[in-house]
Amino acid sequence: MGMPAAAQNIISLFGLFQTSNYRRRQRNQFLPQIKEKVSSSNVSEQQQPGNIITNQKLKSNEHHQAVELDQEPELKELNCCLEKLATIFPDVRIEVFREMILACDEESRLAVVTEALLKHKTKWVKGRYKSANKDSRLCMQDEKSFTCDFGQVPVQEKFRSSSYKKSVKEITYQEFRGLSRSTINGILNDYNFSYIHARPTLLALSSKTWRFSLSALFKRRKSLYSSDLAHHPLVIWQPAGQEFLVPSLKSSGCQELDQELFESLLNPLKKQAIAEQEEKDYKIALDISITEAGQNESLHDCECCFTSSSFEGLTACEGGHFICFRCIKNSLQEAIYSNGWQMLINLERGSLRCVAAISHECSKTIPIYLVYRALEKEKTGKSLLRRLDERLAEENMLRSNLPLIRCPFCNYAEVDELYVPESKKSYRLKCTRPFSFHTVLIFLLGVCMIPCLFLLLLSCSMFSLNKNLYKNVVDQFNSSTNRIRRKHIGLKFQCKNKYCGRATCRHCLKEWIDIHICHESSLQDLRTFVELAMSDAIKRTCPRCNTSFIKTSGCNKLTCVCGYQMCYICRKDIGNGEGYLHFCEHFRPSGGKSCSECMKCDLYRCEEDEAVARKAKREAEIKWMKKEERLLNCDDKFRKVLEQNWKQVGDISLPERKRWRLPNKEYILDMMVESLIFVK
Template identity: 30%
Template sequence: MPTSLAIQELRVSQLVALFPGGDPGYFRSCLAYYETDHVQRIAEKILANGGNYPMVQTNYTDIQQMNYALRVLATELFPDCHIAYLREQLLQYDHSHIEQVTEAVVAVPGPERLTWGKIDRSDFIRDETYKADALAQLTLDYPQIWKSSLRAVLAENNWDYLNSHAQLADMGSGGFWNSIRNFFLHWTFSRRGSTSSSSSSSSSETHELSDPDLIDEISQLWRRKAEAQSGEDEKMAHQINEAEYTVCEQLITCLCCYGDYTFEQLAFCSEGDHAFCHSCIRRFITEGLFGQGALRGAARIGCISFSGCRGCLPPRMLQHVLPQDLWMAYETSVFEENLKQTPGSIVQCAGCSYSEIDESTRPFAEALERVEPLLRITRWMMVVATIVFSFFDLPFAFVIALHCFVLSQWDLRRDLQTVYDRIVRERRGNAFQCRNPACNKLTCLQCMRTIRGLHKCWEKEQDGLRLYVEKAMADAVKRTCPMCNLSFQKSDGCNKIVCRCESYSHFCDHFRDVPGAPCDKCKKCDLYKTDPEDEAVQKAAARARKEYLHNHPDVAIQVPQTTRMVIGPLSALEKFDLWREESILWVLQYGIQLMV
């Protein structure tokens, strides 16, 4: 008689056959909601939902499916969320990992991480085979450490073999653990126990690894050890070589610092007449790039001797002598200098110097040159029309002249720039993907900042401006006592309000012959006169916006004029002005789209 687990797996296989590519974990969770006719009722439910159901890669294992979901979550959906938090959330669900983790992280955001948008191989989820092989291999590598301690180190490093091996190596082959274990081995264990321990250790050396990822990591570890040993051998060879040069008195003098070095420690100019040590060349390039800046963008670096040599420092020699970061900084400066001389629009990553030439649209200056003749002809035609109609119909000529005056006050260049930016965004998109493997960041093409998760252009600048203007608008309708700083707002009635300290009493109580006339006995506020609040609020908002942009010129540059910030309700005149502006931009956009 088949067990309940076998019956459940049979039903899951039937559902997978009915819905190819479906997630078995999703089907298992659906089976728990029904008591009879499981397959039929689940199939009807899926068809009622339009035939939509979670799908998985059929050639992936469960661990591979979870690692794929973790990669999508960590690099695309939540590139600024800590990977450990995403991995913890991922392990809580049996199916639909991306959807369920997304809902959980949106509801409760996780901690941020420093390495934005990147995921390392050590961050992925490991299967049980890898964990067992990693523990067995570390037991062979560090036999003096207890297995429970090895298991704790592995758990601390997400069961990654390379990171765990490096951590144990930094501890000094066991360190304190080694001393304690040797103490007990010497004083407590008998010879028989030691023999059995050594025999078990030797028998464990026959353990065969079956996980391909762990085998590859062990190969990487051996390559690292070989490279480290090669570096030590090279260092020893240089020391022996320098000693032989010194004994034979064959050391060569550097023409910059006048120190004595071996031939391998020197670099020569392209003419081969002047020798310089590697330290002098590094200091010279560092000063030229980050000090005075004379070498920034220099495609040819001349010989640094004082004899007027016409040679140069060959790029191949510089690449061999300079450290990797210094050589990359020099290449970046040359690339940026050549980029400035490239005609056309350039799209650059906000995180590095990676750039691409934008061939989707012509440059704005070139497009403006095409539009200028048409605008000049239009202005002359309007002037001619005004002169002609002035002889026949004077009122109509006055209307045309007024229209020409309005057009002369029109900032056409700003609107053309706005329209050009819209066309560029339609053709090029709103984001730029960096193809530099070391960067691989996403740049917003509107504010030229790195996109991290849910992005909003000029968010900080607009928030500061918005809060300042909103505070000014609120203060415009509030009254504050100068003594106790109590703020209040009148809803109806007269202006007389008594605060808790009874100091807010600056209203005029004198009798007036003409109601509404100013008082001739004092300059206090009117008791019953009320200024329109809407007008006061709008004036306060305009004044606050002007003050904020004046005190923060960087914000005025970063927040474009085309970004309309709406604070408070729009009046009918503002709505009409907004409609007029959008209509003009719409006409210009469809007219200029053919020219760029």
């Protein structure tokens, strides 16, 4: 029988295995002693603070971390309780569970904490609920150490071993000597002894101390308190040849901490070095290619900028015109960030039009894969291509004429869930039993309607004369079903853009925070309502791309980034060859007055924005008071606050108090439809 492969690899790695027949015969006798020597050598040599560790050493010591976990079974039990509590209460922060678990005895701690949270959740949580938006953004920043799934505990939120805490304290004490140990311990406790996440706060505090100021004043050199990974005190640059330096890491004395530091400090540096080296190699290869092409007289001219380039630096349209990579990049920037979208982008093909200067009549496009090839080596190429994809998707959605819901923090949009095609709409009565309340109600209504048959026939004849009656009834019914669907769907909107990922409210467009209350108060609702009305009164919105803007100077002929032209005064489309002909061209001896010969808009003069905003403010306040009439009649404190605020202005007065008010027709219609019909 041979030795197990895992034990053989471990022993041969440290030079403790000798391939002799005697050792093989005695493997069962000496194997425990050899394993003990291996584990002791790991702790004595590679786990001592200050030693230099590499990636090979970290991989060879992966088994040592499992040994440490076996030595602390209580830590494993605590983390198991933490995961179960996170599954039961997914909306509560992990720090609440840690505090409650440590405050309980070992016996039945999970049951005690669960019962306490079920009975007195508000008392123990104290507002410390999870923010889904913050967790999602952290997930995108660090996918290894964070997780967005409910019921899973991130690594930095779990209970730490005593050796991990000791090592974190030692390296922070040595790095931040200008801070007191009590300050460092307090910050480490706040971050659950996570060195990576506590270090930015410690850096900010250390930069405000007098020692840091004196060091920066007299030494005049780069401070050790730097957030740059290359100047981290645990990172050592060792020579790996005549011109290269390779980063290495000082051992902290804890295998778990060393692994985290290696992934957080050395891996980004290595990726950055590899990216920089690839960029240098690409430039060198491109220069060599251009030089060799010039020597062999095989250079080609770009048909847009007429500069010579090698064949590897050119692309071509479907008509055979050669265009260099630089012109491709400049054309895309002009199309996306300027006014060249309609001229340079073919929406049918979703790619760039031919920009060759010698062929203005070329209607071909550059294949999209060649556009990607031209920009894949550029620094801003990825962001430019991502912006191109977003703009194309937005244009296609606008052309579909479907109702859209947009994220207020980015350009993400999706079709509204309320939209249901006419072919898929279905309604059925809520009659689950043969003699239910609804069945009896419908039967009684039918019997009562028999004597009124003549009136129904008469109304049908009038109905045929009034064509708008049927349309109004259908519109009211559709509006009611949409309100019911919206209530079932909810107000939370989750952005699926991986660069944003925020959750917002569909009603108030604010960031969603559990438990969410729209506008938080009626005063905030009033202020938001008035500000929105004032901004809508003075801003202009492009009907093609829904971009809002305000004119600060210049003439009244406005051109949107999408190419749409409109008049700032009357908001008319003047892009179909009308242009400046839309405005008055008559001479006036004195400026600032309207033309007496025509009714066209003025090219420069427009209405005052301040007067328009004041008028919109007054109308919005009156409209809001009518909407919140019930609140004004019931809440005396809120009414007094509004009276004090508006008494200073003097142009608005609250309506008289009413003792009661009947429900509106929308409320009654929604109640009837929801009680009688299943709305899908």
